[in-house]
Amino acid sequence: MRHAGLVLAVLALLVAGCSPGPGDLRLLVPTEVGGGYDLTARTLAAAIAETEGASPPVVVVPGDGGRAAVARLAAARADPDLVMVMGLGLLGAVPTAAGDATPLTRLVTEPELVAVPAGSPYRTLGDLVAAWRADPSRVVVGGVSARGGPDWLVASRVAAAIGLPPGALRYRSLPGDALLPAVLRGEVSVAVTGLAETAPQVEAGTVRTLAVTSAQRTARVDAPTLRESGVDVVLENWRGLLAPPGLDEAQVARLVSLVEGVRSSAAWRAAVARNGWTDAPLSGPAFAAFLAEQRDRVGEALAAG
Numbered sequence: 001m002r003h004a005g006l007v008l009a010v011l012a013l014l015v016a017g018c019s020p021g022p023g024d025l026r027l028l029v030p031t032e033v034g035g036g037y038d039l040t041a042r043t044l045a046a047a048i049a050e051t052e053g054a055s056p057p058v059v060v061v062p063g064d065g066g067r068a069a070v071a072r073l074a075a076a077r078a079d080p081d082l083v084m085v086m087g088l089g090l091l092g093a094v095p096t097a098a099g100d101a102t103p104l105t106r107l108v109t110e111p112e113l114v115a116v117p118a119g120s121p122y123r124t125l126g127d128l129v130a131a132w133r134a135d136p137s138r139v140v141v142g143g144v145s146a147r148g149g150p151d152w153l154v155a156s157r158v159a160a161a162i163g164l165p166p167g168a169l170r171y172r173s174l175p176g177d178a179l180l181p182a183v184l185r186g187e188v189s190v191a192v193t194g195l196a197e198t199a200p201q202v203e204a205g206t207v208r209t210l211a212v213t214s215a216q217r218t219a220r221v222d223a224p225t226l227r228e229s230g231v232d233v234v235l236e237n238w239r240g241l242l243a244p245p246g247l248d249e250a251q252v253a254r255l256v257s258l259v260e261g262v263r264s265s266a267a268w269r270a271a272v273a274r275n276g277w278t279d280a281p282l283s284g285p286a287f288a289a290f291l292a293e294q295r296d297r298v299g300e301a302l303a304a305g
Contacts, residue, residue, distance in 0.1 A: 025058045028084040030069035033062050035144065035176040036194050040107065040239045041085045043271045048258070050267035066094045073101055078246035083255060087239035091291070092148025092298050102247045103288040105259050106240035108277035111214035112154050113198050113221065115191045115207045117184050125210040125229040128190060129162050136168040142188030144176045144197075148302050150237040151192045154213050156301060157233045158226065166305050183207065194237060195220055196275040220276035238280060240287065256283050 027041040038060070045058045063069035069084060076082045083104065090097045114125065122128040132139045136159075143151025152171055159169040174182055180201055183191045190210070191198070199220050201207040209223035215234045217225060226233045243255060262268050263281060272279050282290055 024081060026061050026082045027058060028061050028063055028069055028073065028082060030063040030066045030084060030086060030090055032176060036089070036110075036197060036237070037085045037087065037239065038062065039196060039275070040087075043275065044085075044107070044259075044262065044268075047262050047265055047268040047271060051262050051265040066090050066097070070094050070097050070099070070101075073242060073244050074099060076244040079244050080247055080251040080254070082244055084242045085239060086242050087150075088153075088237050088294060088298070089145045089149035089151075091295050092150070092152070092302075093146050095148075095295060095299065098242065098288075098291045098295065100245040102243040102245060102252060103291055104241040104243050104252065104255055104283065106238055106280050106282040106287055106290065107259070108272060108275075109214075109236040109238045109280045110275070110277050111195050111212045111218055111236050112150060112192055113195055113202070113209050113223070114154075114158075114211045114213070114226070115183070115193065115198055115202065115209050116189070117186070118206055118208050120189075120208065122190070122210065123208075125224070125226070125231065128210060129231065132159075132164065133162060136164050137170065139190065140170045140172055140188045142172050142174055142179050142182055142191045142193075144174060144179055144193055146173050147171070148298050150194075150235065153298070153301055154192045154233065154235050156305065157235060158231055161231050161233050169305075180207065196277065199276055218276050236278075240282075 027045060029038045029041050031037050041060045045060055048058055073082065073084045086097060116122050122131065141155040143155060145151040155171050156169055172188055176197065179191055179193055180198070182188050184206060195218065198207060202209050202221050209221045211226045211229050212218055212221065212223050213226055213233065213235050215225065217223070241259065243252065260281070263279060
């Protein structure tokens with residue numbers, strides 16, 4: 001923000017293990033370093049640094065897993081200097097993630113990619129669908145998210161849309177740094193994963209994108225949408241921010257205003273374009289309602305299979 005009382009900025013992005021000082025704004029990451037939440041947190045912190053340029057710093061705090069991060073947020077009741085980066089994947093892994101936490105804002109949406117090794121026999125999504133229908137047991141879909149997360153949701157919706165019987169999906173969840181190596185080694189047939197994490201491999205020519213899961217094509221990779229390829233599925237991942245329970249209106253407004261100020265900056269816009277994200281602001285009661293709707297959808301998907 002431009003108002004002195006709202007100035008929060010990054011002097012440095014501290015590495016894991018460093019302790020934040022009093023008054024630091026801490027961005028809690030609920031998953032491993034290098035994943036989508038970590039990338040979002042560090043992108044936001046860097047944009048604040050370029051935009052605000054003062055103190056106290058913003059500290060990115062790696063988490064010890066989704067459940068531990070959610071518990072930590074809940075225990076920090078009324079702490080106005082702790083914010084957790086979260087999204088669809090966390091709702092799937094920890095359905096109580098939103099709980100009585102304070103919804104702040106949705107930040108971005110991001111399409112998923114359906115990707116195969118460059119040497120895969122599947123040249124198009126149609127090739128993959130034909131093989132999958134012919135023998136579902138031979139197609140292993142890899143993703144980073146656990147059951148209920150965005151990668152699994154895309155895989156399960158595509159399987160249903162192409163007429164596979166319930167239970168036919170073979171989905172393998174892998175750590176973020178293990179998915180693409182598993183694809184390249186042929187341990188999984190196809191990957192469903194986030195655009196920002198995978199686009200560098202696509203650009204390097206080691207991975208080929210068969211389709212993107214958004215309603216429209218993305219400029220970051222040259223690939224049709226699932227719908228263009230005859231599979232009626234649209235699903236985008238998203239990421240947002242939660243604060244601890246018990247914050248008053250002024251504390252919530254302070255944090256939301258900070259993010260809104262950064263959103264208008266050239267630094268944030270450049271990062272959004274670079275990562276293939278779409279800026280998707282949604283704050284206050286509208287974001288709370290969105291969280292409830294997303295939680296219900298994930299619950300229905302998990303109940304269905």
